[in-house]
Amino acid sequence: MTSGARAQATLSQVALSGYTTLGLGGPARRFVPAGTEDGVIAAVRDADRRGEPLLVLGGGSNLVISDDGFDGTVVQVATRGVQVEAGDGPAVTVTAAAGENWDALVGRCVSAGLSGVECLAGIPGLVGATPIQNVGAYGQEVAGTLVAVRGYDRVSGEVAELAAADCGFGYRTSRFKRDPGRFVVLTVTFALSRDPMSRPVGYAELARRLDVAVGERVPLASARAAVLGLRRGKGMVIDPADPDTRSAGSFFTNPVLTAGQYAAVQQAARARLGAGASVPRYPADDGLVKVPAAWLIERAGFTRGFPGESTVRISSKHTLALVNAGGGSTKALLELAAQIRDGVRAAFGVGLVPEPVLVGVSL
8 A cells, every 4th residue: 555545635524415416415524535546445444444434436426315414434436547458359358447437438448449338328427336236228238248346345354356257246236236335346347349330239229219120230339329319318418507417317227027026017007007008028037027117107197307396306308317406405306206116106016126326315
């Protein structure tokens, strides 16, 4: 550990609302910006030695923080660095520091003709957060190309490297999410292909946008541009001028159901909407089916813009995004989320699960 890592500035009572895409969250008792791996590890160790609560902060795009703030140490990961190494044939590994901007990394890979993450364009946040949620969109997910995560293990006090098989990836989850706080991600390594064409397009909405059949391939830049266009149309690309982008992305995950559970939801839908109602479904692992949370929310009576003129509301572009149009509070956001969750459960018997990390609050 370098002496420079120990000398990094420690701030107090920093408003966390300025570090989240929702623009919500009270002050942090201690705030440590860390621009090096040594600095990240030193700040985490210092907090652990003091027995303080710890929050590792990346881009703040997937956080809902209490209005009361965080009574502990917040370590802001601001590390930088990308290494590209050629392997056999078209294989290329890309290792990025946790503090690198994720969308910038995707853009860099596309420009370099590296295939495998092009459909993950426009997702806000930093590289270090992507394995925690197993970030995914438009038919791709991080688990599809990730080969290793280096992280500081707060239990052993050592830096460990976890292969993809050790990360416990599932739909929007991972070992890191199920055991929160144990590992502080330092770098992430991906296995990509030197190929000017995308991976087969696996998402119907994206295929329609590209005017190709599902399973076809397109130039990398075309895939990225189409994804960015779709995301902008849903308010899912950060734009300071657009209040609909002041969100934590999709607030609820899509429910994954057994065949029996799906049949019950279908029955509830027909009772509520008429005999011709059909609940959309998509195949998931192990014979399960995935149901769009947005469809359930809308059919339960929560439309875009709900509840109308309010600082906290459903996005006018995308039912799954809850936005803070300005001057809102975390308390109001969670009250709206609870109203939606309870309404969907009453209508369809399905419990929605929040996707963002909740800090100092619960739903």
